[in-house]
Amino acid sequence: MTQYRLLLRPEVMQQLSALKRAADTQQPGGLRDREFRALWLGLRALANGQEESFNGKRLGYGSHDLSDCAEIKLPVIPESRGNQELGPSHRLLYREFEPEDGGPPYREVIAFEPRKEDRPFDIAATRLGRDRGERHSALPMPTPTSPAAPTRQPLPPDLRIALAAASNVASARGATTIPTAAASHPPASVSRNDRPPSLTK
Amino acid sequence: MSSETPYTLPDGRTAWVIATNEASKNLANLLQLYRASQAEPLFFGDAGQPEGVVIPFEVWRALDALATDEDGFDSSYSLLRHRLANPTSSIPIEDVAAELGLDLEEDIDDSDLKPR
Numbered sequence: 001m002t003q004y005r006l007l008l009r010p011e012v013m014q015q016l017s018a019l020k021r022a023a024d025t026q027q028p029g030g031l032r033d034r035e036f037r038a039l040w041l042g043l044r045a046l047a048n049g050q051e052e053s054f055n056g057k058r059l060g061y062g063s064h065d066l067s068d069c070a071e072i073k074l075p076v077i078p079e080s081r082g083n084q085e086l087g088p089s090h091r092l093l094y095r096e097f098e099p100e101d102g103g104p105p106y107r108e109v110i111a112f113e114p115r116k117e118d119r120p121f122d123i124a125a126t127r128l129g130r131d132r133g134e135r136h137s138a139l140p141m142p143t144p145t146s147p148a149a150p151t152r153q154p155l156p157p158d159l160r161i162a163l164a165a166a167s168n169v170a171s172a173r174g175a176t177t178i179p180t181a182a183a184s185h186p187p188a189s190v191s192r193n194d195r196p197p198s199l200t201k
Numbered sequence: 202m203s204s205e206t207p208y209t210l211p212d213g214r215t216a217w218v219i220a221t222n223e224a225s226k227n228l229a230n231l232l233q234l235y236r237a238s239q240a241e242p243l244f245f246g247d248a249g250q251p252e253g254v255v256i257p258f259e260v261w262r263a264l265d266a267l268a269t270d271e272d273g274f275d276s277s278y279s280l281l282r283h284r285l286a287n288p289t290s291s292i293p294i295e296d297v298a299a300e301l302g303l304d305l306e307e308d309i310d311d312s313d314l315k316p317r
Contacts, residue, residue: 005293005294006293006294007291007292007293007294008291008292008293008294008297009291010290010291010292013292013297013300013301016297016301017266017300017301020301020303021266029313034313034314037309037310037311037314038311038314040303040309041309041311041314043294044305047294074314075314076314108291109291158290159290159291162290162291163293
């Protein structure tokens with residue numbers, strides 16, 4: 001089974017944080033609790049390459065060009081029309097990038113939303129800066145025989161820079177051990193260069 | 202004359218403290234810096250003693266969520282500063298899990314969420 005390095009859009013991280021807080025204070029089985037568990041389940045599925053087990057499929061271009069993205073489907077709440085079940089209620093949208101360091105490929109999670117009124121696709125397009133009706137890539141429309149995973153793209157420059165920056169930050173971890181006493185003055189930890197805040201006066 | 206006073210912390214580092222009356226005059230400028238993603242804190246107080254600190258609201262919110270995780274505070278604060286400077290950057294799941302206190306290996310009850 002292919003493993004992937006998972007990256008979350010900041011909006012998805014904020015959503016996960018908000019859902020976790022809500023789930024912690026809500027009765028088990030409530031909407032936010034179910035959404036939190038479904039999102040976490042979906043993230044794991046993407047990291048473990050289990051998209052086919054979650055009805056995954058590539059996306060194309062309709063109102064917005066999302067042909068470099070794919071979705072998996074997550075049944076958060078049961079929905080029906082009359083006696084007919086409508087299937088999984090939520091969509092988790094993502095795209096995939098080539099690694100440049102010999103490691104596993106990347107998957108960037110873009111949106112987790114209820115499917116109603118094409119909300120997942122509108123949200124994803126907004127976050128990716130895709131205008132309505134504008135073609136973003138020359139990727140073909142998916143067919144019923146297309147793989148469930150998105151077409152893997154070269155790592156975009158902005159993500160390469162962000163990963164390098166995050167790596168630099170991460171490598172500094174553990175370099176400074178904050179004593180418990182110092183930890184009670186957390187904001188002071190940014191004055192490690194012994195420089196005052198650079199206020200414009 | 203500078204209204205900034207060095208204050209030595211127990212671990213030897215220095216916090217520069219601005220007099221309270223001066224700090225209030227700098228709030229508008231500070232906000233401009235925060236809007237430019239320069240998320241430096243402003244320490245202020247009387248008689249050179251650090252009695253208060255001004256930080257971006259989003260940093261406060263994140264710190265509040267991390268208040269019980271003192272051991273990870275320094276790296277988390279560095280990461281938050283990086284994120285504020287790069288608000289559209291995606292974040293590795295390991296960092297997300299660490300910041301939110303989630304265990305990537307922990308089993309979750311997905312018995313009612315499995316695809317049919």
